[in-house]
Amino acid sequence: MPHDVTSHGASHTGTSAGSRARSGLSALERLRDALPRPARLARLAPHARHARRMLRDWWLRRGAHGDHIAFYRGVMRSDVARDPNAAVGTPTQERWEAVGELQFSYLRSHGLQPAHRLLEIGCGNLRAGWRFIDYLAPGHYHGLDISPDILLAAQRVLASRGLQEKLPHLTLVDDMRLDHLPDGHFDMAHAHSVFSHSPPQVIEECLSHIPRVLKPGGFFDFTYNRTDGEEHHVLHEDFYYRPATLIALAQAQGLLAATMDDWDELPHRQSKIRATLPRAYVRDGE
Ligand SMILES: C[S@@+](CC[C@H](N)C(=O)[O-])C[C@H]1O[C@@H](n2cnc3c(N)ncnc32)[C@H](O)[C@@H]1O
Numbered sequence: 001m002p003h004d005v006t007s008h009g010a011s012h013t014g015t016s017a018g019s020r021a022r023s024g025l026s027a028l029e030r031l032r033d034a035l036p037r038p039a040r041l042a043r044l045a046p047h048a049r050h051a052r053r054m055l056r057d058w059w060l061r062r063g064a065h066g067d068h069i070a071f072y073r074g075v076m077r078s079d080v081a082r083d084p085n086a087a088v089g090t091p092t093q094e095r096w097e098a099v100g101e102l103q104f105s106y107l108r109s110h111g112l113q114p115a116h117r118l119l120e121i122g123c124g125n126l127r128a129g130w131r132f133i134d135y136l137a138p139g140h141y142h143g144l145d146i147s148p149d150i151l152l153a154a155q156r157v158l159a160s161r162g163l164q165e166k167l168p169h170l171t172l173v174d175d176m177r178l179d180h181l182p183d184g185h186f187d188m189a190h191a192h193s194v195f196s197h198s199p200p201q202v203i204e205e206c207l208s209h210i211p212r213v214l215k216p217g218g219f220f221d222f223t224y225n226r227t228d229g230e231e232h233h234v235l236h237e238d239f240y241y242r243p244a245t246l247i248a249l250a251q252a253q254g255l256l257a258a259t260m261d262d263w264d265e266l267p268h269r270q271s272k273i274r275a276t277l278p279r280a281y282v283r284d285g286e
Pocket residue numbers: 069072076087088089121122123124125126127128144145146147150173175176191192193194197198202
């Protein structure tokens with residue numbers, strides 16, 4: 001299990017040397033100290049955001065009784081209520097469009113064809129999904145997500161882009177077992193910024209069920225937060241993995257996995273791995 005660096009959260013939010021020097025002060029004293037000084041107040045804003053998230057996440061984890069999916073569903077409910085685009089990681093419309101386009105053009109230039117059937121795991125509010133839906137034949141896009149709130153936002157995006165005729169499948173799930181999907185159906189699967197929010201057991205569950213739904217020779221592309229140091233998580237929301245760990249998890253399920261190094265040159269903080277189902281893969285019972 002990646003270790004918890006939640007209490008070091010300030011280092012992820014840009015602690016300045018000055019604020020470290022004042023760390024002997026209570027939060028209230030720091031606030032009172034900063035009030036007449038807008039620049040100092042601005043420096044405290046990330047700390048306040050982190051503290052708010054810490055408190056909220058502690059509350060949500062308490063109610064989830066150790067079930068990560070239930071916890072993360074609560075995180076999404078709270079984030080979607082504020083702003084669905086920000087809930088999938090892009091606070092501005094411009095960035096939402098850009099990250100969707102990045103995913104779409106990359107997959108198109110790495111194998112996607114209009115006749116393919118695509119499974120998107122953690123489809124969010126269709127940031128990339130609406131572009132896939134537009135490009136693929138009707139009914140060939142299957143998006144799934146654990147959050148009912150983000151799926152409702154996805155339906156609004158679908159309608160606003162006028163893509164109703166494409167009849168995509170948008171499904172709420174409770175786990176990564178993919179039980180509702182047929183064997184050998186998909187040419188490819190895609191998960192962007194989902195494993196970056198997933199503990200190892202969720203990733204393992206997903207990788208163990210993906211081979212059943214892929215066609216032989218089909219592949220699964222997923223992004224993740226890369227670390228070359230110790231694996232860790234922040235607030236149980238953001239998880240950091242070494243590429244070798246994820247490659248080994250995929251290989252353990254009979255997938256051929258490799259890092260997609262050209263993705264790293266694009267303007268995005270996460271890295272990408274492609275896990276391919278060998279053409280000679282033999283399914284249980286065959
Ligand atoms: C950062 S958002 C990215 C959404 C979308 N992939 C995109 O790029 O716009 C992560 C999404 O994954 C969903 N998610 C998180 N864990 C999941 C899981 N185990 N199974 C399915 N969806 C999950 C969240 O509800 C959220 O919609």
